[in-house]
Amino acid sequence: MKDTAASFIAKSTIKAADLEHRRKINFNIGKYNAVVPQGKQQFGNHVMDAREQAKNRKWDAIEHLDRYLLEFEKKITARGAKVIWAENTAEATEAIGKICREKQCKTLVKSKSMVTEEIHLNDYLESIGIESVETDLGEYIQQLDGEPPYHIVTPAMHKSKEDVARLFAEKLGTPAGLSPEELTLVARKILREKYVQAEVGVTGANFIVADVGGIAVTENEGNARLSCAWPKTHIVVVGIEKVIPSINDLALFWPLLSTYGTGQKITVYNTIVSGPKQPNESDGPEEMYVILLDNGRTNLLAHPTSREALYCIRCGACLNACPVYKNIGGHAYETTYSGPIGKVITPYLRGMEEYKHLSYASSLCGNCTEVCPVRINLHELLLDNRHEAVVQGSSSLAERLAWKMWKTASLSRGMMNMGTGKMKNWVVNKVFKGWTTHRSDLDFSGKTFNEMWKEKRR
Numbered sequence: 001m002k003d004t005a006a007s008f009i010a011k012s013t014i015k016a017a018d019l020e021h022r023r024k025i026n027f028n029i030g031k032y033n034a035v036v037p038q039g040k041q042q043f044g045n046h047v048m049d050a051r052e053q054a055k056n057r058k059w060d061a062i063e064h065l066d067r068y069l070l071e072f073e074k075k076i077t078a079r080g081a082k083v084i085w086a087e088n089t090a091e092a093t094e095a096i097g098k099i100c101r102e103k104q105c106k107t108l109v110k111s112k113s114m115v116t117e118e119i120h121l122n123d124y125l126e127s128i129g130i131e132s133v134e135t136d137l138g139e140y141i142q143q144l145d146g147e148p149p150y151h152i153v154t155p156a157m158h159k160s161k162e163d164v165a166r167l168f169a170e171k172l173g174t175p176a177g178l179s180p181e182e183l184t185l186v187a188r189k190i191l192r193e194k195y196v197q198a199e200v201g202v203t204g205a206n207f208i209v210a211d212v213g214g215i216a217v218t219e220n221e222g223n224a225r226l227s228c229a230w231p232k233t234h235i236v237v238v239g240i241e242k243v244i245p246s247i248n249d250l251a252l253f254w255p256l257l258s259t260y261g262t263g264q265k266i267t268v269y270n271t272i273v274s275g276p277k278q279p280n281e282s283d284g285p286e287e288m289y290v291i292l293l294d295n296g297r298t299n300l301l302a303h304p305t306s307r308e309a310l311y312c313i314r315c316g317a318c319l320n321a322c323p324v325y326k327n328i329g330g331h332a333y334e335t336t337y338s339g340p341i342g343k344v345i346t347p348y349l350r351g352m353e354e355y356k357h358l359s360y361a362s363s364l365c366g367n368c369t370e371v372c373p374v375r376i377n378l379h380e381l382l383l384d385n386r387h388e389a390v391v392q393g394s395s396s397l398a399e400r401l402a403w404k405m406w407k408t409a410s411l412s413r414g415m416m417n418m419g420t421g422k423m424k425n426w427v428v429n430k431v432f433k434g435w436t437t438h439r440s441d442l443d444f445s446g447k448t449f450n451e452m453w454k455e456k457r458r
Helices: 001-014 019-043 047-062 065-077 089-102 115-119 121-127 137-144 162-172 178-196 223-229 247-262 297-302 304-312 317-321 321-329 338-348 352-361 367-371 378-391 397-410 414-417 421-431 448-458
Strands: 082-086 109-112 131-134 200-203 207-209 214-219 233-239 271-273 285-292
Touching: 001 321, 001 352, 019 247, 019 317, 019 321, 047 065, 047 247, 065 082, 065 207, 065 285, 082 089, 082 131, 089 121, 089 200, 089 233, 089 285, 109 121, 109 178, 109 223, 115 121, 115 233, 121 131, 131 137, 131 223, 137 162, 137 178, 162 178, 178 223, 200 223, 207 247, 207 338, 214 223, 214 247, 223 233, 223 271, 247 271, 297 304, 297 338, 304 338, 304 378, 317 321, 317 338, 317 367, 338 367, 338 378, 352 378, 367 378, 397 414, 414 448
Parallel strands: 082 285, 109 131, 109 200, 200 233, 233 285
Antiparallel strands: 207 214, 214 271
């Protein structure tokens, strides 16, 4: 716990003082903030109604998760797909490795997927001698630079066009100073060749559609369609919480995801894949595998309050709204999922003891809750995480003693009135240094309200 917390504090302290980083992030998030209101116009005056309806549909999905997942499995296996249930990272990567060995895979193409980042799929494939190529442009840039995604929707948000041009020149030998259009054409040429070579394609899924037995994929570049259609084998890796009850729900979720994710009315490519190539079809993979990943999600599901975080549709809106994220960036968190949603779910996915510090890295301003398209009470869940950490015993003796003393003093009028403001300032700011190590000093008034009230009454 100390190591992860100390590393987070060190990295966030450095990044918060990086004005160039802040300029790039504010520039990119500023463009996002300019287009989201335009996307919301498609809902007219009913955007809150749409959000509330989406929350209710996700509530239904999560409350009856077992039934909907089994319905999905039954429907998609009837069309020839194979479903694999993976309890953790090891089971998921083992299953993928087994499939790749059976197919004698040397090259694998992969579309943008945060859940494959969660299980560190690229590192695993490299360890068994398989070339794994990211086909989303932002993910490809990050892979070239040896970095994980910075943001769950825009992986290279922290890089300027000049940064990308320098990276391509260094890694791919392109001429210096290429424009974004020229850089895109370079990446396109390289990646198109990889699609042809690849024996296996991997995608994530934005939604698991229970009633039709399909996975829904949303993208702006078309790389996911190529990743699942060109190679002979298609592997889907998806978290179990992505389920929605019906195909009819997509009419609600697709516009909400695009509006709150990128400001678009609808994303460019929206695809439903319901199995491998059928006998009467000319396109598609010969085999399809769907890996349903738990990896700590049932820890959230078991908690009656925090299970609400499983409603998340990964739009990234809470990251763009969070003052902490905008100052320290995505990599300081050292987790797959950063920002407010990451701070809520990571302690359950990876351990409360080791990651409880993330729940304290918040101003509790509530802006994340305000912008969430499915109205997850994120700031309240951060408080709940803090409470849960204490209940589980993930707090130090010194912390428990300090709060016990604070509670005792706060409930005693005599102790609250004791001493001057200067003395109280000294006790809190100098004796209990843990509070002010990363915060400004507390400044007590010279007299309490109780004392001033008594004087006024006299």
